[in-house]
Amino acid sequence: MENQITVEKATTKKPKPEADQLEFGRSFTDHMFILDYDVEQGWHNPRIVPYQPIILDPAAIVFHYGQTVFEGLKAYITNGGETQLFRPQKNMQRLNRSNERMCIPSIDEELALEAIKELVRIDREWIPTAPGTSLYIRPFVISTEPYLGVAPSKKYQFIVILSPVGAYYKEGINPVKIAVETEFARTVKGGTGEAKTAGNYASSLKAQELVAKEGYAQVLWLDGLEKKYIEEVGSMNVFFKINGEVVTPELNGSILEGVTRNSVIRLLDHWGIPHSERKISMDEIYQAYQNGELEEAFGAGTAAVISPIGELAWKGEKLEINQGETGPISKKIYDTLTGIQYGTEDDPFGWTVTVS
Numbered sequence: 001m002e003n004q005i006t007v008e009k010a011t012t013k014k015p016k017p018e019a020d021q022l023e024f025g026r027s028f029t030d031h032m033f034i035l036d037y038d039v040e041q042g043w044h045n046p047r048i049v050p051y052q053p054i055i056l057d058p059a060a061i062v063f064h065y066g067q068t069v070f071e072g073l074k075a076y077i078t079n080g081g082e083t084q085l086f087r088p089q090k091n092m093q094r095l096n097r098s099n100e101r102m103c104i105p106s107i108d109e110e111l112a113l114e115a116i117k118e119l120v121r122i123d124r125e126w127i128p129t130a131p132g133t134s135l136y137i138r139p140f141v142i143s144t145e146p147y148l149g150v151a152p153s154k155k156y157q158f159i160v161i162l163s164p165v166g167a168y169y170k171e172g173i174n175p176v177k178i179a180v181e182t183e184f185a186r187t188v189k190g191g192t193g194e195a196k197t198a199g200n201y202a203s204s205l206k207a208q209e210l211v212a213k214e215g216y217a218q219v220l221w222l223d224g225l226e227k228k229y230i231e232e233v234g235s236m237n238v239f240f241k242i243n244g245e246v247v248t249p250e251l252n253g254s255i256l257e258g259v260t261r262n263s264v265i266r267l268l269d270h271w272g273i274p275h276s277e278r279k280i281s282m283d284e285i286y287q288a289y290q291n292g293e294l295e296e297a298f299g300a301g302t303a304a305v306i307s308p309i310g311e312l313a314w315k316g317e318k319l320e321i322n323q324g325e326t327g328p329i330s331k332k333i334y335d336t337l338t339g340i341q342y343g344t345e346d347d348p349f350g351w352t353v354t355v356s
């Protein structure tokens, strides 16, 4: 495979959004990366081109059967003015695990990471510098073969786009209200829950829309079969602190394995805080709450890093957690992870990758 990334620079540059106008995923930089796949040549023609619409045949498989995967990570500007990524190799590995589940041919992880770095370098001036802001990186694969039969595509494109994003918490880290979903399922074991693929998000919209009307930020998903065991919250993994121990659902085939989840576990280990990955039923959470042992709850994902849960609504009950305030462990993890990402804290694990 020819690995040399060619670059075609944009001749006109778009205006950049003002720092206080940044929204998640609404504006995009001047360039994008594309890599093509066909059966004869494999993955080929890696190129950076001006950001532009893509033209696809209306019969392209992705439109009909959703054979597609994506990733999400961020680039940060440190106080010293360096650009860095947070554990991007993990995202590339997960990209290929998602590809494998969706019958998409594996992508050279080093080439994909090099492409991301080169693209971020070229659009570096798009990375916002105000506290808490970053450049969101969205790699994704689409199946482009025009064919209405249900079969894996023979053609794909791997594309990377970049979007400057504002601070997730504008007034400091803040707890959210979450509704436990007892009717709809996001996925089931054996389904596609452990892949970052579009269908999982399409299937979550209905539940999300209904709870939003009641004032809840996200749904907490239970297992799709018995609606008994906790899985994830929105597009975050979830942790609870019960009587001094931090617990998170074990990876069971329907949960997405978050890079943030893994980083939280590594930090807890490092600090010697008791923790485990295991099955957690909603009944257990309710019992712990009744006994006054439910000390903290939080979501963990790239967008928010840590999102404390102040209230859980379940079967008509409202479980208030830590008086609706951010708990000490949630805060400590948030401060440490964001500190490493923005280069204000030491990085003893070697998690950051410098771009420039």
Ligand SMILES: *Cc1c(COP(=O)(O)O)cnc(C)c1O
Binding pocket: 072, 196, 232, 234, 235, 236, 237, 256, 257, 258, 259, 260, 261, 300, 301, 302, 303
């Ligand atoms: C992306 C995602 C996460 C979080 O993964 P991170 O790598 O930590 O950002 C968790 N759950 C779902 C369903 C996701 O799509």
